[in-house]
Amino acid sequence: MMVETGTVRHFEGLLQEMIGLSSASVGASVIRHALARRMAARALPDLHAYWTYLKEHRDERQELIDCVVVPETWFFRDPEAFGAMTEHLRGRERPFRLLSLPCSTGEEPYSIAMALFDAGFAAADFTVDAVDVSTRNLAYAERAVYGRNSFRGADLAFRERHFEAFEGGFRPHDRVRQQVRFTLGNLLGPAVFTDRQHFDVVFCRNLLIYFDRETQGQALARLNGMLAAHGLLLVGPGESGLPSLHGYVSARRPRAFAFVKAAAASPVSVEPERAAARRTTRALSAPAMQGRRVPMPIKPFARRTAPVEPVPPVPDVTGDDLTAARAAADAGLFAEARKAAERHAAQYGPSAEAFYLVGLTYDAENEEAQAAGQYRKALYLAPDHREALAHLRLLLQRQGDEAGARALTRRLSRLGEKGDT
Ligand SMILES: C[S@@+](CC[C@H](N)C(=O)[O-])C[C@H]1O[C@@H](n2cnc3c(N)ncnc32)[C@H](O)[C@@H]1O
Structure with missing residues (x-):
């Protein structure tokens, strides 16, 4: 038609x-x-x-x-994010509340539960709330039977520990499924959680890339209202430049794309930040927000609470330059990230990872031509570089190059199939 x-x-x-x-x-x-x-x-x-x-x-x-909606997800996508979560929670008061928003078809919240069990936490120590705007994705998540496409990482040992064969696929054990509660909800719509408790860790990964700048700001203000003062926010690799524009600083976990509230990182300003968080929570649950999505009466959190634009700690660039480049990109320090990647190239020669990281920094700055060039160089050296493929695909989609994006989708799905055996 x-x-x-x-x-x-x-x-x-x-x-x-x-x-x-x-x-x-x-x-x-x-x-x-x-x-x-x-x-x-x-x-x-x-x-x-x-x-x-x-x-x-x-x-x-x-x-x-x-x-x-784009349901693309898999178990332990960016494994470092789950490592950063367990490290963040160690030694803190239990039980913990965790949120996966958007959870898509459930791979992310189940990975959270598995990672916490693997780290030695007990069932009573945590709950995972999982929210998505798609009823279809949630139905899939609740059925919880997964095929090969959901297992794409190199290390699939977790499947032996936490899954059983079920109806032609794999299903997480009851113990894992019981930790997760699914709810239909819209990050930009009526408040999903009306209680006053905040989450210790919020995964909001690979959603902000589908929003324009203004909506990204609204979304981060919402997340801010849900995250505890000392909570950890995890975003996707293509989104790692955003939190530092909205009151967060890097948690300095390479490749985890993990952030903490700027005020929590600086002890003197914790109290004003808490008060502001309370105001934000009240604003979010005000009657005006209970209907359909309406323009938000909330300014980006950082503008009201942080005295100046937060300055993330400068990563150590004297050690492994590629690790430093990742940490700097993660912290939103794009010029530093590029310098560190160039130093790495000067010392060891060109590498796919360095090109990919530099591409990410340009992407975050909306320098699309530069970003695409770097992703292509990464793929020339490593045609199976999944992240470079995925980011270049998104970039081409944004530019309206549908044929190019489709070709990359085919390459990615071939890789998914290969990686599952
Ligand atoms: C690419 S998936 C990301 C899943 C997972 N977080 C990950 O990184 O693997 C994006 C998901 O966002 C959901 N989504 C889109 N807009 C949303 C919104 N406004 N509120 C909540 N979920 C949304 C879609 O239904 C889809 O399942």
């Missing part, structure tokens, strides 16, 4: 308003295909009829959301 471009804009606007999705991040064709599929499913003749139908049927709005 053909879909006219002019009117597609209305739907792009609606999706942005409902779930924050910026059409530039996924590419216009993703939205056009979703619209065509949904019109066919409802046997509606054109976009005008579908628009009217959408306005009148809440369940169809959910169907459209399910059609456009």
